[in-house]
Amino acid sequence: MSANPQFPGFLRTSIGRKWVVAVSGLFLIGFVIIHMAGNLQMFAATPDVINRYAYFLKTNPLMLWGFRLALLTAVAAHIWAALSLARENRAAKPVNYAVAGRKSRLHVTLASVTMVISGTVILGFVIFHLLHFTAQVVDRSYQEMETVLDGKAVHDVHRMVVAGFSKPLISAFYILAMGLLFFHLRHGAASVFQTIGIRDRTLSRVIESGSWALAAILFLGFSSIPVAVLLGVWKL
Amino acid sequence: MKLHLKIWRQPGKDHPGKLEMYDLDGLNPDMSFLEMMDVLNDRLTREGKEPVAFEHDCREGICGSCAMAINGEPHGPNDGATTCQVYLRSFKDGETLTVEPWRARAFPVLKDLVTDRSAFDRIMQAGGFISVNTGQAPDANAMPIGKETAEQAFDAAHCIGCGACVAACRNGSAMLFVAAKVSHLGLLPQGQPERKQRVRRMVEAMDAAGFGNCSNQYACEAVCPKEISADLIARMNRDYALSLVPKL
Ligand code: HEM
Ligand code: SF4
Numbered sequence: 219m220s221a222n223p224q225f226p227g228f229l230r231t232s233i234g235r236k237w238v239v240a241v242s243g244l245f246l247i248g249f250v251i252i253h254m255a256g257n258l259q260m261f262a263a264t265p266d267v268i269n270r271y272a273y274f275l276k277t278n279p280l281m282l283w284g285f286r287l288a289l290l291t292a293v294a295a296h297i298w299a300a301l302s303l304a305r306e307n308r309a310a311k312p313v314n315y316a317v318a319g320r321k322s323r324l325h326v327t328l329a330s331v332t333m334v335i336s337g338t339v340i341l342g343f344v345i346f347h348l349l350h351f352t353a354q355v356v357d358r359s360y361q362e363m364e365t366v367l368d369g370k371a372v373h374d375v376h377r378m379v380v381a382g383f384s385k386p387l388i389s390a391f392y393i394l395a396m397g398l399l400f401f402h403l404r405h406g407a408a409s410v411f412q413t414i415g416i417r418d419r420t421l422s423r424v425i426e427s428g429s430w431a432l433a434a435i436l437f438l439g440f441s442s443i444p445v446a447v448l449l450g451v452w453k454l
Numbered sequence: 455m456k457l458h459l460k461i462w463r464q465p466g467k468d469h470p471g472k473l474e475m476y477d478l479d480g481l482n483p484d485m486s487f488l489e490m491m492d493v494l495n496d497r498l499t500r501e502g503k504e505p506v507a508f509e510h511d512c513r514e515g516i517c518g519s520c521a522m523a524i525n526g527e528p529h530g531p532n533d534g535a536t537t538c539q540v541y542l543r544s545f546k547d548g549e550t551l552t553v554e555p556w557r558a559r560a561f562p563v564l565k566d567l568v569t570d571r572s573a574f575d576r577i578m579q580a581g582g583f584i585s586v587n588t589g590q591a592p593d594a595n596a597m598p599i600g601k602e603t604a605e606q607a608f609d610a611a612h613c614i615g616c617g618a619c620v621a622a623c624r625n626g627s628a629m630l631f632v633a634a635k636v637s638h639l640g641l642l643p644q645g646q647p648e649r650k651q652r653v654r655r656m657v658e659a660m661d662a663a664g665f666g667n668c669s670n671q672y673a674c675e676a677v678c679p680k681e682i683s684a685d686l687i688a689r690m691n692r693d694y695a696l697s698l699v700p701k702l
């Protein structure tokens with residue numbers, strides 16, 4: 219196998235970086251789907267189900283840190299490539315038309331023109347979320363919540379989540395961030411197919427409605443938990 | 455019929471420009487947009503004023519030179535039509551139309567509505583060709599090509615290089631144009647020997663010219679007078695990635 223001399227250059231080209239955004243974005247989509255499925259165990263018959271799942275994740279450090287490293291890499295690559303493309307895009311259109319064309323004809327959608335904004339809020343949310351439920355430094359009392367599972371003392375994740383979402387402002391922020399994730403993925407999920415070259419006239423309708431549906435399912439799935447807490451489904 | 459025109463006037467490349475108002479009356483609705491521009495320029499010339507500089511050549515939708523945005527839409531309001539094929543009956547009597555040059559960093563304004571589109575030539579020089587020995591033209595049917603492929607290549611070959619795709623794109627991206635050129639040759643057997651280097655070089659030339667990057671909104675496809683499909687951009691994205699796979 220002979221190395222291709224052009225290869226290192228692909229990170230510099232427009233299409234090369236678009237591939238980076240798409241592949242990292244696809245990986246992040248996979249992650250948020252699994253994450254949502256994990257979260258929905260909150261609705262299981264007993265709190266033991268999600269507590270056991272959390273215990274399983276925490277006691278496999280190799281898997282946990284491998285996954286965290288992959289996620290961190292994907293997020294860094296995604297943001298770097300997306301922002302470098304977006305910066306060039308602004309520079310490539312220094313003057314706009316005095317009269318804007320019809321939005322409907324030019325396919326100007328709210329989701330597609332706000333990718334940097336929705337992405338940035340999502341990033342801010344992710345940082346808060348990690349401090350809130352992973353590092354548990356927003357409210358340190360979460361660190362002491364324990365329950366007994368199969369005879370062992372384990373962290374009571376179910377109780378922490380209920381306590382966390384009992385604060386309406388925090389719940390509102392989570393739901394808002396999931397709303398922005400909906401917008402980001404409504405455009406982003408469909409975009410992946412175009413960027414990696416799997417799109418044509420017949421597929422495009424499936425891709426567009428499929429990515430809308432995926433974005434909506436993720437929004438509803440994630441938001442259902444703070445909403446359920448606020449509705450008093452679980453008592454502390 | 456009557457029209458109020460706001461036209462971008464700019465005396466030269468590095469001069470500031472502004473929109474100027476012109477009122478035209480007694481227009482025939484069956485005039486083309488360019489005929490209306492001729493009427494205006496006649497009047498300006500008779501008044502001893504500088505006529506509006508705009509490009510035109512074939513006036514039948516095949517040369518791609520009649521670049522202007524009407525109310526923010528390159529080539530005006532109609533699908534699948536160049537400016538020269540837009541007729542005044544597409545507008546309402548008494549309407550105000552704002553006419554501007556293509557807006558993109560890679561297409562600097564030279565004068566009024568005329569922009570420098572030589573960036574497209576540089577992209578073509580980078581790979582928009584096939585290398586063959588000169589001599590007798592080959593026999594027309596010596597190289598069999600499937601109907602599907604021939605049609606796809608022909609659809610891509612319709613691109614007239616007008617630049618409306620760049621002008622419509624909020625990112626000033628030339629990916630529809632480049633995708634059309636890459637696909638037109640890349641689909642045909644004659645284009646295979648240079649297929650990998652063609653897509654790489656054309657993409658690099660596109661980037662070097664200062665065009666932006668596609669963000670998958672497809673305004674280009676909507677305004678393209680030749681209705682080039684944005685599916686070709688997907689095809690180019692795939693072709694580009696495959697061109698980087700090292701040879702075994
Ligand atoms: C859970 C987190 C995230 C997911 C699942 C996600 C997913 C995606 C996907 C699938 C795309 C479409 C890729 C393509 O063009 O083919 C995309 C595009 C984009 N993302 Fe994200 N993203 C996330 C976070 C972020 C963050 C934190 C930012 C921060 C700035 C961001 C900024 C962008 C931008 C600007 C684009 C558009 C790129 C372009 O087409 O020019 N994203 N995202
Ligand atoms: S792709 Fe369409 S809009 Fe773009 S240059 Fe070719 S003909 Fe013009």
Ligand code: FES
Pocket residue numbers: 509510511512513514515516517518519520536537538539
């Ligand atoms: S003048 Fe040739 S396409 Fe309009």
